[in-house]
Amino acid sequence: MKQIDKYLPFVLQHENIARIEDDALLVGDRRLYPFKKEFYRCEDLEGAAEAIEKMVTQGGGPVHVAMTAIKLLAARAEAGKSAKDADLFEQAKQRLQRSRPTNTTMARALDVLVARVTAGIEKGQNIEQIAEGFINAFKEEYQQNALRMAEVGASLIADGDGVMTMCFAETSFILSIALAMEQGKQIKVYSPETRPYFQGARLTAPCLQEIGADVTLITDSMVAYMMSQGKVQKYMTAVDIITRDGWAANKVGTFQNAIAANYHGIPYFPFAIDPDIGRVGRDSIVIEERDPEEVKRVKGELTTREDMQAYYPAFDIVPPHLIAGVITPKGLVSPYQLEQVFGERV
Amino acid sequence: MKQIDKYLPFVLQHENIARIEDDALLVGDRRLYPFKKEFYRCEDLEGAAEAIEKMVTQGGGPVHVAMTAIKLLAARAEAGKSAKDADLFEQAKQRLQRSRPTNTTMARALDVLVARVTAGIEKGQNIEQIAEGFINAFKEEYQQNALRMAEVGASLIADGDGVMTMCFAETSFILSIALAMEQGKQIKVYSPETRPYFQGARLTAPCLQEIGADVTLITDSMVAYMMSQGKVQKYMTAVDIITRDGWAANKVGTFQNAIAANYHGIPYFPFAIDPDIGRVGRDSIVIEERDPEEVKRVKGELTTREDMQAYYPAFDIVPPHLIAGVITPKGLVSPYQLEQVFGERV
Known part of the structure; x- marks a missing residue:
């Protein structure tokens, strides 16, 4: 298999997302990138959940941070520093899942991981090893999936194309651009800054610049x-969830860009490893509402009156008829055919 | 005629936009609002042009600032402090017109004002009085037009409506909301912050709050x-220009919001005193491209890497088929009928 790390910018290299060091969980602090390459230190489960809530990492980051937090808990249980108790892991899982309610990739991975750990406790097995095995397999599959999606993404980009994105579409998208460039295609990428958190300005544009792509920053x-x-x-964007009937949730703004793309006859291709097969329709997606204070501030500084009313829905939802095709590890799939293609995984 | 000042927030009261004091031009500094209510002092014509370029004032402000700058020049000529010379006024006009190329309201007002001043010089008349007379009549007509447009705007807003706007739609819009509220209608207004200059966060939302409206700040x-x-x-938004065949330029983002409104079956009503009857079609509108550094910064602080490529088109253009009707002093006019309704003014 192609080694993908060589194509990837700093923040997307796996060990810079989440790792355990000296009995603590280190999380690559995406809030400081591209100005600093620092790690946020979580001493315990609560610290990891807070790191996710505070968006130290985001997008594809939380699932890795959350799983690594469970592994740290398992390591401590095996070392006798905490109880080897199924309830403790169940509570940990629920705490992590509450940290980003729209992120069902994280929620689903934690369900499986904690079920295996709990079974391991019952059987008297080494749960640190169980967690490590699960996480390594997950990571291997994650990278293989990213590579397959990137091959599809790169094949959809033609020489001379301009590619619009939104927020931070992570490994699959960055790798698509890297592979298309390797194929000799001249590409321009446009990265909206993505208020209020500036993921486009802080992550997407610098990551693309780091791999040598021709990227231009614009406002949303x-x-x-x-x-x-x-x-x-x-x-092209990532999605946080796509339902089995093709409703895709992603960073707020993705929807209005998809409407504008459709108006201009431009195809929209979201990346998704697989649909959330348990969800059907727009109403099955919970839109996380974050602290409205974040809308009123940039880096802590007010942009409006202190007492202004504000609102911060963090995601929006694109209907299937605005999606030209979903880029998946199984190829480009119609949003109307996700259930048939992925149904066997239920 | 209804006195409109009592309905208006601080920044829109006429004497707070531009006035002459102690042989200098004072411009209400909208960059500091709502945090400070201060005035930017222009010592000469160049200072006034720079104030417009630096967006000390914007939207409907530049036309008043530019005309007042011409009046200051005329006052100085009459006082013998500078030459009473037609070329000087012609150069001043051109300098001011270059300061915001998309703002044709300012350009057209300056053409008429400077033509009258030049004629006055030829005839040996008092050009300060000529300028003052023109400006007072302009202001009176401006306020009457704003009131008529606001009456139309208020009549289009129903009890219980939510109204989306963009950037800072100035007197006509704020007054529409004030009149609709006076009519007892319950209204919610949503104000996108309007990056990169935050006119929505700094001007629209605080102005609406100041008049007691229920306003919520969101990101773009x-x-x-x-x-x-x-x-x-x-x-509902202002426009900087609308051509005689209904192409409307306004702050960048207005277009994508109009596409989204159309998608959702929501009517878009721009405010315009009159069309720019000399212009036809999208290509007749010059889109001002501002310094891309402004896209990379908030209040001077970088949001991305210093060496990032960025792009800053300041306006975009809405096609007539996305406009439900233009709110004008002559009532609600179809974008396809502007020429018939306003043609006699050519």
């Missing part, structure tokens, strides 16, 4: 204008 | 989501 309000100027041929 | 990426939740029944 310029997407349709760029499309109207003929600068954009493809629109 | 949340517009379509709010619409999808059924919270928005009307979309």
Whole structure:
């Protein structure tokens, strides 16, 4: 298998997402990138949950942080530093799952991991090894899936294309651009800054610059204008969830960009490892509402009056008819055919 | 005629936009609002042009600042402090017109004002009085037009409506909300922050709060989501230009919001005193491209890498088929009928 790390920028290299060092969990602090490459130290489970809540990491990061937090708990139980108790892991799982309610990839991985750990406790097995085995297999599968999706993504990008994205579409997208460039295609990428957290300005644009891509930063309000100027041929983003009938939730703004793409005849291709097969329709997706204070501030500084009313839905939902095809490890799949293609995994 | 000042927030009261004091031009500094109510002092014509370029004032402000700058020049000529020379006024006009190329309201007002001043110089008349007379008549007509547009705007807002706006739609819009509230209608207004200059966060939301309206600040990426939740029944903005065949330029983002409104069946009503009758079609509008550094920073602080490539088109253009009707002093006019309704003014 192709080694993907060589294509990836610093923040996406696996050991820079989450790792255990000196009995603590270190999380690559994406809030400080690209200005600093530092790690946020979590001493315990609560610290890890808070790191996810505070968006120290985001996108594809939380699932790795959450699983590694469970592994740390398992290591401590095996070392006799804490109880080897199924309830403790169940509570830990629930605490982590509450940290980002829209992130069902994390929720589902934790369900399986904690079920295995709990079974291991019952059988008197080494749960640290169980956790480590599960996480290594997950990581291996994650990277293989990212590579397969990136091969599909790269194949959809034509020489001379302008590609619009939103927020931070992580490994699959960055790798798609890297592979398309390796194929000799001239590409321009447009990265909206993604208020209020600036993931586009802080993560996507610097990551693309780091791998040598021609990337241009814009504000979130310029997407349709760029499309109207003929600068954009493809629109590609990650998704946090896609339901089995093709409703895709991602960072707020993804939906209005998809509407603008559709208006301009530009295809929208979201990346998804697989659908959340247990969910059907828009109403099955819980939209996380974050602290409205974040909308009123940039790096802590107010942009409006202190007493202003604000609202911060963190995600929005794209309906299947605005999706040209879902980039999955199984190839490009119609949003109307996800259930048939992925149904056997239920 | 109804006195409109009592309905208006601080920044929109006429004497707080531009006035002459102690042989200098004072411009209400909208960059500091709502945190400070201060005035930017321009010592000469160049200072006034720079104030407009630096967005000390914006939207409907530049036309008043530019005309007042011409009046200051005329006053100085009459006082013998500078030459009473037509070329000087012609150069001043051109300098001011270059300061915001998309703002044709300012350009057209300056053309008429400077033509009158030049004629006055030829005839040996008092050009300070000529300038003052023109400006007073302009202001009176401006306020009457704003009131008529606001009456139309208020009549389009129904009890219980949610109204989306963009950037800072100035007197006509704020007054529409004030009049609708006076009519006893319960209204919610949603104000996107309007990156990179935050006119929504700094001007629109605080102005609406100041007049007691129920306003909620969102980011520019949340517009379509709010619409999808059924919270928005009307979309209303100012325009910087509307051509005689109904192409409307306004702050970048206005276009993608109009696409999202159309997608959700929400009517878009821009405010315009009159069309720019000399312009036809999208290509007749010059889109000002501002310094891309502004996209990379918030209050001077970088949001991305220093060496990042960025792009800053300041406006975008809404096609007539996305406009439900133009709110004008002559009532609600179809974007396809502007030429018939306003043609006699050519």
